[in-house]
Amino acid sequence: MIRTGLLLAAGASRRFGTEDKLLAPLHGRPLITYAAETMRRAGLDRCIAVIANPALRPCLAGFEIVEAVSTAQSDSLRAGLQAMGETDRLLIALADMPRVTSDLLCRVTDAATGDCPAASHDDGPPMPPVCFPGSWLTRLADLTGDQGAGRLIRDLPPEALVRAPGLLADIDTVSDLAGMQRTAG
Template sequence: MNLAIIILAAGASQRFGESNKLLALVAGRPMIEHVIVATKDVPAAYRFAVTGEADAKLLDLLTRYDVTAIPNPNVRQGQGSSIAAGAQAALHSGAEAALIVLGDMPFVTGKYLRMICETLQDNEAVVSEFAGRHMPPMLFGKAALHRLANLSPEGSGKDVLRSPYKALPLPTDMARDIDTRETLAKYKSSLGDSS
């Protein structure tokens, strides 16, 4: 499978404050670096990160890991615009499938991402499921990838799901995303992390 990985890294971090939350330290590394490292466990032909108003530190980090930044000038219109930008880049590169991960979910492991990829087979998509809802990471085959490329700005990956698709349980410890400084402090405290 000619796979593209799309990391969504364009959020405005409004609830986090003025700094880019993706660069906040978790266990001594920027949050998004944990995500990038986990994706390196997945064989992929293409690696993209959809960025908003990315700062130099984020772009340097992406370059260091050979991840291509895809600027999204429409980020304020909604997450769907970032998903569409990533899907368009994946299709333009010749990808047959795309694994979409969030830059603010640093606890998702490479092993879990590989399990998603191994599950695609005859399914059109594989989604993570936690507490009864579908969420990233999500893997989309080519037909779904074309629909993602035309996603409305306020849309999400769930909007393009068609049968057959498979839902994989996302373990509780991986389902955590970090949207606020309080959430970050809570997770750091639970991990004994002083970074």
């Protein structure tokens, strides 16, 4: 079975201000390094990162890099899919979620079946990290807009949801980053 990780890191960081939030320091290192390190440790066969800012490259050792214009989330997803080729499982993670663990990535990948995706949740709607079977890649490629894969996972059955309390916080604003700075690294 081929398991591919896709790290989406091509957002425009509009709510963060003028700097790229993925390069902003969290506990002394760039934010993106948390998601990259976690994905590298998840035992995947291949890791791909979709980026808009070439300055992120040094943080992504071991990843195949796809540069994409920072637009809608579905555009980044499609860019990654085009670079990917054949896979049996596609694990998608977001680069601005530093609390996600490699254990969570593995549990989500293991919960996906040959015909049903799996996703994370924290007592709310399903969200990334999410893992899609190869049979769903055409559906992913057909997405448009800024919802990304959200519309494909919103009605997953309970057995396809992996609970991840406290792990799914993302960084959108400088105050989000400041709040995370105050917590343990």
